[in-house]
Amino acid sequence: MSSLMDRLKKNSKIKETSSLLESKFFEEKEQIVTDVPAINIALSGNLNGGLQAGLMMVAGPSKHFKSSICLVMAAAYQKKYDDGVILFYDSEFGSPQSYFEAFGVDTNRVIHTPITDVEQLKFDIMGQLQELKKGDHVMILVDSIGNLASKKEVEDALAEKSVGDMTRAKQLKSLFRMVTPHLTMKDLPMVCINHTYKEQGSMYPRDVVSGGTGGTYSSNDIWIISRSQEKEGTELAGYTFTINIEKSRRVKEKSKIPLTVMFDGGITRYSGLLDLALEAGMVIKPSMGWYQKVDPETGEVLEGKYRMKDTNTAEFWEPLLKSKEFNDAIRQKFLLVHDAQNEEVSDDE
Helix, strand or coil: CHHHHHHHHHHCCCCCCCCHHHCHHHCCCCCECCCCHHHHHHHHCCCCCCECCEEEEEECCCCCCHHHHHHHHHHHHHHHCCCCEEEEEECCCCCCHHHHHHCCCCHHHEEEEECCEHHHHHHHHHHHHHHCCCCCCEEEEEECCCCCECHHHHHHHHCCCCCCCCCHHHHHHHHHHHHHHHHHHCCCEEEEEECEEECCCCCCCCEEECCCHHHHHHCCEEEEEEEEEEEECCEEEEEEEEEEEEEECCECCCCEEEEEEECCCEECCCCCHHHHHHHHCCEECCCCCCEEEECCCCCCECCCCECHHHHCCHHHHHHHHHCHHHHHHHHHHHECCCCHHHCCCCCCC
């Protein structure tokens, strides 16, 4: 059998051919852990997981914090890799240099490529991917797929034709079909911002990601972002953006992870964790408006009571984030497939 295996591998004209047991494409992938636990949970079902290679779609209506969530990931990517570059394809021009800098992204390591149509994006991105090799640290960000016209749509407008465009979905499907193997084989993450629309003909219309089925089939992760208001008295003070897991290879689909953003403080770093800790029994509510922590190992109620606003601190959360019990509870709730590598929480995490 071994001689047959060797002959088959030798006869293959594809240099990456190997036995499945030895295949490099099923080795554990690097994960890009962000500074926001809620985003890590949405990416991996795990407090200590994060962004991996492959295609990801972040979709939602306008003004739903989509670009900002992606910039959190971009900053984390550059933080992990000193030579990490963001290849930024821009069709909306809504994220100026200062916006990147506000999220900690080094703009000296961002390649800005303006695009006007799907075909232009497809040709350029395939040219870039063809030249990249495994070990190159590049994250691709497209803002946005949802607002990108097809070449035919542009040409019809120039020719003053008002016919319907039937090519856009096909071109997008072609784009995603071509990039997917390169992303996986070269360990490159690609995050595309997209729009949503309401499903037609349903009593309870659901949000649908625009652009046809190509992105849906090829994406490892699809998030649909919704939002609700956060008020102080009668004044609007911010929003809670809920990450709805539409598709994931690691997180249970239909999971909902909240991310609170306040006008005067930006992202609330420990968004969503309080409800999860209450559910896990590691924080209790002894009386209205007050919270107390519970020792994760012994179940003993610890001294000290906190108002909700006082729980958003490293002192309150870091011991829990490092505890095996809380990490196990998060994985139990969100992780799609149990991952043995995440059994232990190291002291330096």
